[in-house]
Amino acid sequence: MLTIGIVGTGGIARAHIDAYQRFGTECEIVALCDPAPGRAEALRAELGLEGARVYTDAAEMLATEQRLDLVSVATPPSTHAALSITALEAGVDVLVEKPMAPSLEECDAMIAAARDNGRLLSVVAQNRFRDDIATLKEVLDSGLAGPVTHAQVSSAWWRGTEYYDLWWRGTWESEGGGCTLNHAIHHLDMTLWMLGSPKAVTSVLTNAAHENAEVEDLSVSVLQYDRALAEVTASVVSHGEEQAIVVQGRHARVSQPWKVVAETANPAGFPNREGDAERVAAIEAVAAAHRPLTHTGHAGQIGDMLDAVRERRRPAVDGEDGRRAIELVTAIYEAGVERRTVDLPLSPDDPYYRTGTLVERAPHFFSKTASVGELPGAITVGAKA
Structure with a gap:
């Protein structure tokens, strides 16, 4: 049974959690992490993840959950590189949401961390x-x-x-x-x-x-x-x-x-x-x-990643694909x-x-005029083509 940690519990995390739950005989979500106080707890209660422990700091989660096999990074793009590298250096395989990172410099640092620590790195490309x-x-x-x-x-x-x-x-x-x-x-x-x-x-x-x-x-x-x-x-x-x-x-x-x-x-x-x-x-x-x-979307990619973690093989979409x-x-x-x-x-x-x-x-076309912590409603993760 592979153990899974989720870093980031916003809208896209639900797609990851739903996908992992489709493989309930193969993996278990044991940790949820989000820096916003109470957010991870709320998602744990909503989705019935009673067995998952809750954290507000990813480094603390990785240090405490020493049996983690795989971490999903489902946070804003500017945080992907640092969080992924922290997990890879802790000896944990990583599935990071798209986009891999905002810069090629960060992508290469992520790929190097996976290579140097003998870990797997996959980037979400569910389409x-x-x-x-x-x-x-x-x-x-x-x-x-x-x-x-x-x-x-x-x-x-x-x-x-x-x-x-x-x-x-x-x-x-x-x-x-x-x-x-x-x-x-x-x-x-x-x-x-x-x-x-x-x-x-x-x-x-x-x-x-x-x-x-x-x-x-x-x-x-x-x-x-x-x-x-x-x-x-x-x-x-x-x-x-x-x-x-x-x-x-x-x-x-x-x-x-x-x-x-x-x-x-x-x-x-x-x-x-x-x-x-x-x-x-x-x-x-x-x-x-x-x-x-057999499985499509996030579930298809997560199913492949679970197999890759067990078999220690390259995932269908790896860090080089994300970098390209x-x-x-x-x-x-x-x-x-x-x-x-x-x-x-x-x-x-x-x-x-x-x-x-x-x-x-880059041109700053307009100034950002609002900044709210959360938006209501569902997100869209795919369309017809």
Whole structure:
């Protein structure tokens, strides 16, 4: 029976706890930690976690709970690195919420702590554990669509201004960024997973509708590959939250929400009306052959992490995967702030590699005008694509 500690008992912690409880014969939550007095106790009582001890200091929890196998870090982004490193140096494996950390410097320190202490580090990327996304990945890996020529990725969310009233949201220092880092990180990770890393990035940032936040609420980026381009829109101003990943291959278009189109040309180069029905059927067959995942979302990733902890193997999403997503976000921010194309990979001597550069250089679109300890209502942890 693996023993689990949860650091941070805000909204996203519920997704972790629910996922761990799905594996009740394999693990037990024995500790909850939150610096806000009474918060961990309230969640323990609400969710019936009578066997979990409560702490307000993570270092104290790690020193006291010497039998911990795995810690979930579910705190604001600016705290991820320090808390993860503390746990790793205490000999505990770590699953840290997205985004991994606000800077590449912090990501590399986390990866080094895992390596130097022989521990496992995983970064939450729960959208990889979705049947629709796994199906799209399998179809692209089949090669039936041909080499990718163009992709359109829409990370479309909507948030009211109250969203940025929460104390840690809405500033470059505490949140690390706006929707590009904290919402589109999901779609950027999926893009990297399916298409690989781009060679260069250009981007534009703005705050279109949240006058109570320093950070961007909308960015539009172009990722440059060898012969392909990918457009990525990151938004919290999109009514309806119509998210999509559309991938154009040389031979066919595939997308989530699911759609397949394969054109063929007439003698003049225009599309034939009937298209390539045989290729469409072959792609649909690959999609139909997808074996549904036993667990999806956070539960899918936590199930894999529990297996990795027992087997001492690399988790499906490790620290390097989390770092790649942060590198892409960092390049988007650098391109948008400096108004130029940014080549990848980023080197340690790039100013944006370092912690604090965004705080110094990024535009403060507006001033944060409210700071509340907690917001009512549920959070949204995923959408259709």
